[in-house]
Amino acid sequence: MEWLDWFNDSIAYVEEQLTNEIVLEEAARRAKCSTYHYQRMFSYIAGVTLGEYIRRRKMSLAGVDLQQGQKVIEVAAKYGYESPTAFNRVFKTVHGITPQEAKKDGAKLTSYPMLTFAITVKGVHAVEYQLIEKEAFYVTGLGLALGKDMEENQQKIPEFWNEVAAAGRVQELLPIMDGNSPGVLGINLMTKEVQEKWEYVIGVASKEVPIGFKQYKIPAAKWAVFSGEGPMPYSIQDLAKQVFTEWLPTSGFEYAELPDMEVYLDNNPTDAKFQIWLPVRLKRA
Template sequence: MEWIERLNKAINYIEEHITEEIDYEQVAKVACCSTYHFQRMFAYMVNVPLSEYIRRRRISLAAVDLQDGKKKIIDVALKYGYTSPTAFNRAFQSIHGVAPSVVKDEGVSLRAFPPISFKITIKGVDEMNYRIEQKESFRIVGVAEPLHKEIEKNFEIVPQMWEKAAMNGTIEKLVSMMDSSPMGVLGVSLCNDFEDWRHFIAVASTKTIDNTLEEYIVPSFTWAIFPGEGKAPQAIQELEKRIVTEWLPTSGYEYDNGPDIEVYISPDPQNAKFEVWIPVKKVK
């Protein structure tokens, strides 16, 4: 329950600072998790990215401010962070379907997006298999690309990385170097609060690398490991959503500040076999 309470405190923080530039790192600190993991949990639980939720809240409140007809459009736009009237008009119409100039007219239909709140609901009709493992640090080698701090902007970066790695022979090369646990091709998202965010396509290996690859030492963590299979990437995404929305809230664990790892055991995209590793710690 404490975990859910922290999420609600983070939403309250957003509401208290809705007319300011919201620092995602500070929001995540209120929820006692990393910036990456907060955004990831939020998107899975609310079904919209954090940035879109904030945008909807601001535009919803802007409509209320404009309805009394006493405030200038430019002043309301500036209040909610839009320095360009054109950008505000575009955002307003995308949410409400009308221009801000007609809001005060009688009979105009608007959309309201109230603040959300989190609560525990009973799910879990389908069983979830998992194991908890303490693992010492291990070395991965592979290729990496920087990730954006707003995680939805990475939905293009990561698939393009995998497509490129498959086409240019990188994955085949990595498979030949794999000699350590976890055995499989790894998708590793390094998104903690202490270093630059990157996504690795890699394998666990002790072998020497050339200048086309780089290495990273995954620190020692306790891992919650979930096996899965099915069509990629849909089956993986569905499992990750269930982990966040069903398992994590009642597990007695919470995210630790480490990387997320996807272990691809079978390369067949139509019937992939994989594991999802999330770093966890006991809830205090």
């Protein structure tokens, strides 16, 4: 599959740059997708974030350098750490010992090899989906400004949900929800085709805009819609991983680089009903 070759090319670039600056845009360009989609796909396929993978690889190589007699301060600088203290902290997180301890004879280190993406046999569980053509529509809600680091965003978004829910803001939106588009939406506005500044929105489909809320326009798209239920957040995370690693690569479609959505049809955390709305287009030649 071509996309595997593209992702392996991006990993080769990351490996080449472990002692230099790793430009996220270049890694994503080699994988032929946006920086947002690249980081998300990487996490689903590899099981760790791109940032964590890079840290593990740097510390694996740093351990070899230290055991070969290089000085801690030199190795820290080699892998981009201006502060030996920061280097020590990350090194110990990966190896369980300090850099100085790693230099001793018999020290045990952990090595994380370079990733290689390959086809694996999957598909034991069927994936049911619907294709829905939907015109542009409006969402009223609250937005969270985000940076381009998906690892940080994965921490901020759950906190944002907790804050909005605790303040009762979701309940304020329910009376204005469009009855033809039910559900509380979690929308990723993280594609340059829509806006340069990344934002995550919690809201409902509505043309009304009460005081204290903002309105967002979601572009017309062809959506692949996947439904699920179960305890949160694990059930929706498992479904998303299946969608991106099993369904999407073999579906004949590709991610359309438009906003994608999670739709929560009830608020029962132990047995939630939800949908994933993924914008798709036919795979380009």
